[in-house]
């Protein structure tokens with residue numbers, strides 16, 4: 001009895017010390033590196049073999065080894081766990097590689113991820129296939145999506161790649177336009193779509209990319225970035241004028257590529273190209289990213305005349321999505337729903353948008369519009385996003401892979417300031433100059449009083 005009380009008291013005191021240590025650290029990452037990391041490493045080292053055994057991840061040892069152990073030590077021959085590599089600490093957890101035993105596959109380890117996380121006292125365990133026979137375990141010490149901090153360093157990122165959000169395994173989710181040219185971003189109102197676009201725009205602003213916006217909510221979402229936008233349409237009428245110009249730009253680029261293909265015989269193979277990326281640097285036109293905020297506004301019609309205009313716009317969008325990649329034109333389409341009920345061409349356009357990001361939605365049907373053709377689990381994950389976590393989303397592509405992501409909380413003022421400072425990065429596209437948005441002057445900041453607080457006028 002005394003022993004039990006002592007153990008309970010000890011447990012209580014340790015929990016209290018842990019709680020106090022947690023409260024002392026402003027960010028869970030600080031708590032993790034000082035308290036969580038040593039604890040988890042100790043747990044992992046002490047219980048690796050027994051945990052693997054309990055999770056059914058051990059195999060019988062080879063016969064020669066069993067015989068050798070019996071002959072030399074007379075000990076009982078125990079099943080062997082996968083061979084473990086070095087444990088590498090990271091700012092958010094631990095990493096280690098496992099060499100799978102014959103007969104095991106990565107899915108076996110992935111199926112035990114939940115059990116492993118409880119055994120080692122970490123927030124999550126993620127399994128990644130590295131090469132045949134080797135998997136990497138990423139142990140994440142705390143909920144990294146609660147307060148997003150992007151990993152430092154952009155090494156290895158090239159043109160048109162933007163680390164726009166954080167994945168739940170603490171790696172960056174990179175929006176790579178050259179790998180996934182077009183993307184659909186769905187979500188209910190206040191789910192975090194604008195925050196996603198804001199992060200993307202701020203990431204692209206400092207690259208030599210033409211940024212074009214269609215924001216039929218009178219420009220409220222995209223106008224703050226006007227300084228960096230080469231063109232902005234703020235209602236369906238302006239969009240109807242802008243889209244044919246973009247289609248013409250795409251056709252001109254195809255002519256340029258064709259001219260290059262018609263070069264003399266004997267030209268080296270690497271100079272023959274089928275997209276703008278094969279053109280020499282001096283001849284290559286700058287890539288264009290078209291942001292469409294609230295795509296449903298382009299589809300809505302009240303009169304017969306508007307219906308004709310809608311059909312034309314949808315056809316032009318479909319053409320941009322079908323043929324734009326080779327000409328360096330990419331689409332980022334954003335909306336609350338994107339189903340067949342929007343009208344003619346909606347499902348065809350949606351099918352062209354390979355990348356899918358689904359924020360919190362109001363019903364399962366909306367999640368299916370974004371993720372239904374990816375994986376049923378992805379739909380379920382999107383339906384369980386809580387409303388108190390705006391910015392949380394499920395990102396997938398039509399290859400079937402998906403992950404939970406969350407954008408960093410970037411204020412509108414900071415994103416707008418980035419765009420203003422990067423205005424000189426906007427490449428010159430003469431065809432788009434009639435659509436260049438008006439950039440209002442920045443209101444001067446009023447100097448604060450000595451104490452920083454406003455003084456009463458009667459003073």
Ligand SMILES: Nc1ncnc2c1ncn2[C@@H]1O[C@H](COP(=O)(O)OP(=O)(O)OP(=O)(O)O)[C@@H](O)[C@H]1O
Pocket residue numbers: 187188189190191192193194195196390391392406407408409
């Ligand atoms: N990643 C995030 N972290 C913290 N807060 C966020 C995040 N994303 C969005 N928010 C907050 O959630 C609120 C809604 O975000 P946002 O405006 O991006 O939603 P939305 O889907 O564009 O809504 P609407 O369709 O009504 O414009 C904002 O107050 C924003 O600051």
